[in-house]
Amino acid sequence: MANPPKTTATEPAHPLTAEVLHYTAFTTSPTGGNGAGIVLDASSLDDAEMVTIAAGLGYSESAFVTPGPDPDGGRSFTLRFFSPKAEVGFCGHATVATAVALGERLGEGDFDFHTAAGHVPVTVREEHGVFKATLTSVEPHVHDVAPADVTEALAALGWQAGELDAALPPKIAFAGVRHLVLAAATRERLADLDYDFDRLLRLMQRLDLTTVQLVWRETPTVFHVRDPFPVGGVVEDAATGAAAAAFGAYARDLALVPADARLTLHQGHDMGRPSLLEVDLVTGDPRVRVTGAAIGMRPAVAPRS
Template identity: 65%
Template sequence: MTTVLRYAAFTTTPVGGNPAGVVPDASGLTDEQQLAIAAGLGYSETAFLTPDPQGRPGHFTVRYFAPTREVPFCGHATVAAAIAIAERSAPGELVFATAAGPVPVTVAADRDGVLRATLTSVEPRVLEVDPADVQEALAALDWRADELDPTLPPRIAYAGARHLVLAAATRERLARLDYDFDRLAALMTARDLITLQLVWRASATEFHVRDPFPVGGVVEDPATGAAAAAFGAYLRELGEAPATAELLLHQGEDLGRPGVLGVGLRAGDPRVRVSGAAVRLPDPQCGPAGGAHAG
């Protein structure tokens, strides 16, 4: 029988953060079976781990499935999986072999004894975006161009998965999210986007973010580690964050599932670090609660 664990990532309370499924040993599961498990859970992603074929301690192959598709990388399910491993064995160093590349993860207890996982992204990149695609995304969101923050221009950012970054000029604009699901999904599918990273800058180091995820069958992802890593690279590329910085992203507040994501930049290392806690969810109460879902 396949063991399926349930965690909420980027939170220390079960009512916050982003729920994820974790399958500690997916050996022998077919693609169809993994997708069926992910769809049955209804969370934005489930991580499926397979022990390293060479038997190296702390090394796992990891695949990530949303309810409707596989995705190359998922940050919140990585944090959930790493803490699940640490709780079943011990904190320490892990390496996840993902479709996007190897992702080192460190799990350690903070001074309050809370386990926190820090993943190190694959090498990121930030790309220009076609203005026509920006216009189509804004139309699907029902946002106006003059509601964007001109100091944070649209870009496509990648740190394991592709995200379109759009910055709202006000917190109120970010809070009002009611978009055309099918229209946005069509654009994102055509441009190989996993989420939109919608942001509002509260200060130089603190941001509020939201992430529509229609290509995964989810209206909105409550806490998105892959997008957080991509956003850190975006800020550094545009000179909006120093080479070494610690940033805080607040996500999920507008969904009633508040979470906090730490984003670390280090001079001389292009990769981005994303940190957060995770908490085990009680099995009987964990139906499709990972965010707003389609259908």
Template identity: 80%
Template sequence: MSKALTTPAATTDVLHYTAFTTSPAGGNPAGIILDASGLDDAAAIAIAADLGYSESAFLTPGPDPEDSRSFALRFFSPKAEVDFCGHATVATAVALGERLGSGLFHFHTPAGPVPVTVQEDDGALKATLTSVPPRVDEADPADVTEALAALGWAADELDAALPPKIAYAGVRHLVLAAATRERLADLDYDFDHLLALMRRLGLTTVQLVCRESATVFHARDPFPVGGVVEDAATGAAAAAFGAYVRDLGLVAPDAKLTIHQGHDMGRPSLLEVTLRPGEEHIRVSGTAVRI
């Protein structure tokens, strides 16, 4: 499916893909504009707002215009530009893989270079992105208390083994771990309160997680700064979470994590996170399909 959108700058075809799923009914949808050369920022935001997806991807030629697999890649939510978006990156890589073939793509994002490999996996194209260098910072207890108030969560509903942190792998996320799956499933937060806190802290999402096993987690990601209540699959947060569990020493240096997201909002998503010994970058893999 493609949709023609007329803007003051250009007439642009928008591709519609959903990432971290093999079904059009699952995953996190993204609009993809394969040639955004004629669009300014205002036009890009207008397209993203019209689409209503959490983020959409806008491509222009990379630093080497002769390299057909190198692109400048920017992301816009319905409200503003976002430095990095994992699900739109995966969706874009799969869309390009369908047109240019499997292999390596070089994306130059506002957060830094993000190489993505596309390969066929069990009859579907799967993209694996390699994050920018991640980091994990302490979360101010007062900010955590305010976040819990906005969420309507009590401090004793958190998992003490997964302490609150701010994790980064292109954008910042406050990681809060629920002690039970029931707590995670019951999400009804104060949109404006959480929005104000996230703007003050420079957060892209609040990553709410619950641990099922040593390497299997469930996640939900409120995204009010993008004008969206919740993300169905958040690749950037998955990469940041990989750095988080590694920083805490919760997994082996060569761990592979499975993150289930979107189930509570009716768009089941599957994100795979890979850590490699001696390598700081985090890999996030997932499929994507055209809507």
């Protein structure tokens, strides 16, 4: 049998690899945003290997990519997300990071992402040398939360009921995964976060929460947010796209903003990893759009198994 032809130096390598890429989302600086591992071709990995890789990386979530239902189009992908402990139904920052990584390799435009939470269209564009991605959430919904559960959440956080903003009542918001929204009355209360990890974890597991979205409203459309994430084995997320989408649904449900609105969310500042998330609401579309930049942090490394 003849030897297969060798690839010449002028032939580009296939852009989608099984290497682990390191990106940070919702920032234009490697020292900001929320880091994510990305495997653009995870076809050869099983569930155990994916969770092992995610645990070894230590990011709040990592994304594992395989061809989507329409692979012939070349821009349809299935995404799975793993925290250091387990699979997560949806992760916004890893979605944005993955979209940017694909956009850098395949070009700007639209991608179809298929996740455990549902279909998530994403558009990637380049602005002044920086790639940004806009994800469109699954259809969100907002629920009341039992007063006893709010009391338990406050106890785990070490907050007092009088330190909440009465204009932004506690709710559970969903845009792919569930988040408990609690609004602090002051920036100082939000900044002072020292919670009981195990106690909050137990409550979140019982309520099927992915994060607790702690917010403080600076202006009608500018918010500062923090997201404890003990169910993923992480004390706090530096940027949480899924929670941002859920918060957009919350703001719409409570009529905090007009039907067409852009919300600006600042996250990660108290952790030393500043992040910027833009949330858009559009009249006639119940879904929420979340936009952010992402950049590679360092050279790729081989996945661990």
